[in-house]
Amino acid sequence: MDLLVHGFATVLQPQIFFILVAGTLGGIIIGSLPGLTATMGVALLTPLTFSLPPATGLVMLCGIYCGAIYGGSISAILIRTPGTPAAAATVFDGNELAKKGLAGKALGMSAIASCAGGVFSALCLTFIAPELARVALSFSSPEYFAMGLLGLSIVASISGDYVVRGLISACIGLLVGLVGLDNLNGYPRFTFGLVDLLNGVSFIPVLIGLFAVSEALRTTESMLKTAHVDFKLSGVLPSFSELRGCAKTILKSSAIGTMIGIIPATGGDIAAFLAYGEAKRSSKNGEKFGTGELEGVAAPEAANNGVTGGALIPLMTLGIPGDAVTAIFLGALMLQGLRPGPLLFKDNAELVYAIFAGMFLANIIFMLFGLFAIKYIARVINIPKPILTPIIFVLCIVGSYSINNSMFDLLVMMFFGVLGYLMDKFKFPVSPIVLALILGPMVEGEFRRSLLLSSGSFSIFFTRPICVAILTLTVFSVVGAYIQQRKKHRLLKLEN
Amino acid sequence: MKRGSIVAGFLLIALAIVVWIGSAAFTADSSYFPRAVAAIMLGLTILMLLENRTVRDQVVFEWEKFNYRRTAIIFVITSIYLVIMAYVGFLITTPICLLLMMQVLEKGDWKVKILSSVITTAAIYYVFQMMLDVPLPAWSF
Structure with a gap:
């Protein structure tokens, strides 16, 4: 408890608090712009955190993350276009409410439900993560290798209908992760004699290239007409009876979101749809869902923000990112010289609890923005795409350059931007590259360390119960996803 | 899609072979992992090509639907900007680059664009x- 109080005291220092507020606002703005996903937002704004002290930078990232997930609901409600995939389910009832002239009410409920979901998940993060970290302290190299492999197997699940292509993308990520000096013996691999590659390929330019540049290139293909918000945003605060009517749904959806967040490879969109479905099933007004029900806004919004804290649990305790956004979070932690995992709780407990406090406060901050400044924030939706897209390009360039002040990093960013763009065209998912790029060096390092421990015997992986359990789970994860995909294809074929 | 997959498949097979051969020069323990990844990638690519036989042919690039020329021009402007910025500096090149890109994406309304840039x-x-305190490229002449 002392650590949590200390965490809050750290975050409430004026400078850090100001940065948290700025990060949350930045997140809301990016999240609310259709076409800019939370992943892209976090990737774009991450470079801002490098030159800041670790606590300040990471707390800012918490604000960006929570703000971006919430921000997606603004455009979902106002212009029927979800700002982020996580807000897709909010469109159904949110936009119907807007059409009835109740946009303000929908936005208000979205802010409150998102905040409730976020705070619930931050609570779970605060109390579950340290316990899980304590268990993980008993892990050794074989278990870490198995965990890394399990993390990589997630690729199969996040690849949708293209499991094999996702696994190929992961192999590309693993190969990119091999570039540079071998961690164990210092041997240069795939550096092509370039000094710039000795330390490996910089993570952030790869990330910005894959998620931001490729996305911006896609935007230039067809300049959609900019939407204009002409809704009157009044009556944002829901009444007490409306809140009481949605309370059960909000609580249930927050729990669904947090649980989904803990499971790697799921994410806000799945949580939001599940919570929406459950709310529709159990609500007295279930049949009215889709026609402008406040519960239909509360459920997905509580769930998608519930994911934020849940997703950080496996990341902070085991160092396993469950999706692209947490992978970026992991990258930011590593660039600050921190290695997520159980030792983080032992060696940097104060920082960990500052992050927890940051998660709590970010949720409250975006709710306040959502309730009292939404009229002004919603105007960003009116920014014309032809003005916005070039600005994103320049931000990508400055962000990539700012990490090492290196022109080489800019070339890396452009290369991965084009690669991401082309991969998307050929239906190769890009998120696996990032997961593999992060987990690859860990998997290889722990694998070789394990073999050193066992004097070269592979039996070390099959004689330790936890390791065997995790490896079994890994096999099920990949095979299960593949079989599911085959079944789906067969069904489609039969239908045709 | 089918043709695209075949092209991608051959490129991936070539990459796996290059990685396998390139790893031969490494020390034994350094080459273990890259070779394993190359082998897995080769296997997956063959699986993808086999799967591809049953997939109906689809168009990958629907040229009529998007302005690929605009994407290419934006890419070229960005690349030139990267090169020139290192010498001329951020403050001079950035507004010009922004203005050019904005103009390529939508013609007209110069005032707003100049102001935005x-x-x-x-x-x-x-x-x-x-x-x-992040130093941005400055005029280097």
Whole structure:
């Protein structure tokens, strides 16, 4: 408890608090712009955190993350276009409410439900993560290798209908992760004699290239007409009876979101749809869902923000990112010289609890923005795409350059931007590259360390119960996803 | 899609072979992992090509639907900007690059575009260079 109080005291220092507020606002703005996903937002704004002290930078990232997930609901409600995939389910009832002239009410409920979901998940993060970290302290190299492999197997699940292509993308990520000096013996691999590659390929330019540049290139293909918000945003605060009517749904959806967040490879969109479905099933007004029900806004919004804290649990305790956004979070932690995992709780407990406090406060901050400044924030939706897209390009360039002040990093960013763009065209998912790029060096390092421990015997992986359990789970994860995909294809074929 | 997959498949097979051969020069323990990845990638690519036989042919690039020329022009402007910025500096090249890109994406309304370019450049410069102490490329002549 002392650590949590200390965490809050750290975050409430004026400078850090100001940065948290700025990060949350930045997140809301990016999240609310259709076409800019939370992943892209976090990737774009991450470079801002490098030159800041670790606590300040990471707390800012918490604000960006929570703000971006919430921000997606603004455009979902106002212009029927979800700002982020996580807000897709909010469109159904949110936009119907807007059409009835109740946009303000929908936005208000979205802010409150998102905040409730976020705070619930931050609570779970605060109390579950340290316990899980304590268990993980008993892990050794074989278990870490198995965990890394399990993390990589997630690729199969996040690849949708293209499991094999996702696994190929992961192999590309693993190969990119091999570039540079071998961690164990210092041997240069795939550096092509370039000094710039000795330390490996910089993570952030790869990330910005894959998620931001490729996305911006896609935007230039067809300049959609900019939407204009002409809704009157009044009556944002829901009444007490409306809140009481949605309370059960909000609580249930927050729990669904947090649980989904803990499971790697799921994410806000799945949580939001599940919570929406459950709310529709159990609500007295279930049949009215889709026609402008406040519960239909509360459920997905509580769930998608519930994911934020849940997703950080496996990341902070085991160092396993469950999706692209947490992978970026992991990258930011590593660039600050921190290695997520159980030792983080032992060696940097104060920082960990500052992050927890940051998660709590970010949720409250975006709710306040959502309730009292939404009229002004919603105007960003009116920014014309032809003005916005070039600005994103320049931000990508400055962000990539700012990490090492290196022109080489800019070339890396452009290369991965084009690669991401082309991969998307050929239906190769890009998120696996990032997961593999992060987990690859860990998997290889722990694998070789394990073999050193066992004097070269592979039996070390099959004689330790936890390791065997995790490896079994890994096999099920990949095979299960593949079989599911085959079944789906067969069904489609039969239908045709 | 089918043709695209075949092209991608052959490129991936070539990459796996290059990695396998390139790893031969490494020390034994350094080459273990890259070779394993290359082998897995080769296997997966063959699986993808086999799967591809049953997939109906689809168009990958629907040229009529998007303005690929605009994407290419934006890419070229960005690339030139990267090269020139290193010598001429951030403050001079950025507003010009922004203005050019905005004009390529939508013609007209110069006033708004000039204003947006200048304000964006100033804001980015202020945040990165002044607030965060990140040195941006300066005039080097």
